[in-house]
Amino acid sequence: MAVNETVKYGIIGVGMMGREHLINLHHLRTQGVVVVCIADPHLPSQQLALELAKSFDWPLKVFSGHQELLDSGLCDVVVVSSPNMTHYQILMDILNHPKPHHVLVEKPLCTTVADCRKVVNAARKRPDMLVQVGLEYRYMPPVAKLIEIVKGGTLGQVKMVAIREHRFPFLVKVNNWNRFNSNTGGTLVEKCCHFFDLMRLFAGANPVCMMASGAMDVNHKDEIYDGKVPDIIDNAYVIVEFDNGARGMLDLCMFAEGSKNEQEISVVGHTGKGEAFVPESIVRFGSRMEGRDGVQTLKTENRLIKYEGLHHGSSYLEHLNFLSAIRVKGAKTPAADLNDGLISVAMGVAAQLSIEKGRFVNIEEVLDEHNC
Template structure:
């Protein structure tokens, strides 16, 4: 019989509640305690987990003897502070939402934390676990004969409104290339199995949030951009982001090309945003296009409707928790390490710096560690 696992949840806003809905689908898994300072979000979370106790602080959740592991799904800018607070209480296994940190000043301290924390930490990079993306990753090397070019396009809706509008400002979110795009930089490293050696970016705030004011301030979060990344292997990658393209049929389009051929995956956005008058939402697809003999073919990769209902990430949140729990039971490794999370943020910070300065950033991981990306 599988060991029962009880979560403590820190942060129960929009993403935290998606985690709660997916945890509820797992066998032998439950939630013992939650902490959420916003009254409305706390009430919503309590409705999803009526068996959980409501804690008054991070420390109270971390110290609860019923808790076997923690999920951090709080606003970006408090992730690292909460990791340090937990470490001072007891070393519990943690699943921490991306980004791992938002301030370049913390880069070295996060590395030190990773070297000394005595329990497993898994960084939540959900995009790895979307079924069409997972299939793409499985087939990319063989279909291409070795990837030379990798392109990730995300055309989607604007940033949603979060508690206290924290995601409208760079200082709290880390900036768009950190907040939103660390997922994609993680995918680049995972798919190419190489490290970045140079990053060039162009980005800006062109359409979204320009007419909004919060405490007299206008949001400064970017809504579009391009990022080019050269990798040590010689492969090249590109990210194309547009956050005022919610009319798109597919939200993410990923392609890899090599000497043998091309492979693509097409991922629709959240079903709740698909216009009802257009009928059923699109089904994810994988497209393989060999060079010789020519003959592209398409495979549809439907996602379990129950998982689509539980969240906005094509079932990936469920599969991530499934694997995290397997790691806690000794049935698998931590698949997204603190090092992975750190490098994804470092690439995002280098992209932010490149776009701000209009220059290429060489050795972006070293630049982040030495706080040059601040």
């Protein structure tokens, strides 16, 4: 695709996150981007997306289903931001469609490892299409800076990665689909695939086994939908062992609005330590040799970001990266690919299973297709 050629996007699922993608793409209009169509069976979401697009002077073709959007032939790239449990069928329909569409799919890739594997296998048969998974936390400026510091060897060989997310409860989504494990894959898949992805990046390794403890202790206990009480956990501790000897730990709490930072990341190598704080956008790092007095503090920013949005500019950078990969297809692969999506889901599934079984779970247990 030529550098100056207009890239036409379609968005499947225009709920909260789909509209966030629409706004981000509007801020990329100077890069030759235009959204031409959307698909969503939910009329209020359609209307909100149309109002946004009208304010951008983007006329949209509206479809109630994703198959109609694909058959229209209107777009080159599809953003899949529909509910988690719909990703598998939508992705398979895209990958099996005669017309190639590049795809940015929101995390998690799918809600089960088996479905992720089927998508990965189907994508191998479509070398004419790029698929990027929406693991955009790696683009947040303080996180990206800490990744740079770690990869540069400043901290030595990484031994421990600790990620704390203390935040607000799950937001209300269309038809409250995100209140149930069967729809989301479970909290540790739905929310925490981001953090498992980051742990892999920092550790430079793949997971071997996981141990988790978690429960639904505070949130959503007084809610009932179609006679059912939500079953998503709202807090957990998760330990991960990696194949290079590194260890990771996740500390998740979703009733911790009284926090200065939503995410705190600590990476400790054999010669130093680094930390990242979101949304303060601060990075700290120091060496064992220099001690406390040698710790440096950096305020991070990325001047490429034109829109901060819901994720501190990371969604904008994610789109910028994917657009670059599309324009130089064959010379650059998506930053977060299908294997990253698969492993991040497998780690979440293993953690959920560990809570259920009360024991360590080997990652091979969930990656083994016979057990999927």
